[in-house]
Amino acid sequence: MVKKLGLFLGYSLFFISALIVFVPKSSLYFFMEHQIKPYGIVLSDETLQEHLLTLEVKHIHLNIQGVEGAKIERTKMMLLVVYNTIEAQNIELASMASSFLPLHIESAKVSYSIINPFIVTGDAKGAFGVAHAEFSLQKQTLHVVVRPSKLMLQKYKTTLRELKKTQEGEYIYDVTL
Numbered sequence: 001m002v003k004k005l006g007l008f009l010g011y012s013l014f015f016i017s018a019l020i021v022f023v024p025k026s027s028l029y030f031f032m033e034h035q036i037k038p039y040g041i042v043l044s045d046e047t048l049q050e051h052l053l054t055l056e057v058k059h060i061h062l063n064i065q066g067v068e069g070a071k072i073e074r075t076k077m078m079l080l081v082v083y084n085t086i087e088a089q090n091i092e093l094a095s096m097a098s099s100f101l102p103l104h105i106e107s108a109k110v111s112y113s114i115i116n117p118f119i120v121t122g123d124a125k126g127a128f129g130v131a132h133a134e135f136s137l138q139k140q141t142l143h144v145v146v147r148p149s150k151l152m153l154q155k156y157k158t159t160l161r162e163l164k165k166t167q168e169g170e171y172i173y174d175v176t177l
Contacts, residue, residue: 020080025055028079040065054078068094085111091126100159102127102151128152144173 026048033043046060060072073090091105105126112120122133129149135142146152147170148160163171 016081021052025050025077025079029055029057029077053080067096070094081114083111083113085109101156102149128156140177142173142175142177146171146173 029048036043042063044061044063047058049056049058055077057075057077058073060075062069062072071092072088073092075086075088077087078085086109088108089106091108093101093103093105095103097103105124105128107126108122108124110120110122118136118138120135120137122131122135124131124133127149129147129152131144131146133142133144146163148156152160160171163173165171
């Protein structure tokens with residue numbers, strides 16, 4: 001009985017691993033792109049390159065409601081069922097955002113794990129400083145903690161006034177969607 005259970009688990013693990021490796025990742029990307037289009041989010045001019053476990057997308061132009069939102073130099077997506085990540089590097093926001101915050105974001109990472117299935121986390125680093133975000137799928141709440149850079153503290157005081165300042169010098173933003 002134990003031998004049959006071990007064989008079943010071994011074959012199941014092999015099947016899931018083969019599925020992860022051989023699934024057409026570009027098809028998943030185009031499916032995701034199709035799903036966000038009704039919300040007015042359009043990704044264009046990108047080039048895709050599939051790897052064993054990841055999909056690399058370069059030179060993305062992000063448009064929101066027909067307005068240019070950002071240019072993303074490189075994005076790497078890893079979808080492993082139990083742990084999924086999307087990492088973006090060199091994000092340049094549209095010039096219309098310059099009155100709110102600095103336009104360059106060095107890196108951003110969004111991750112989801114079945115270890116904590118109701119939380120999606122995100123981290124970003126850029127000219128604005130460093131930010132950590134948690135989105136609760138269950139409560140539909142977003143919690144963002146920002147450690148602002150000197151540039152952010154000097155030139156973007158009006159944006160920081162919208163956030164709650166802690167004693168440690170961090171700024172917190174909470175919203176329920």
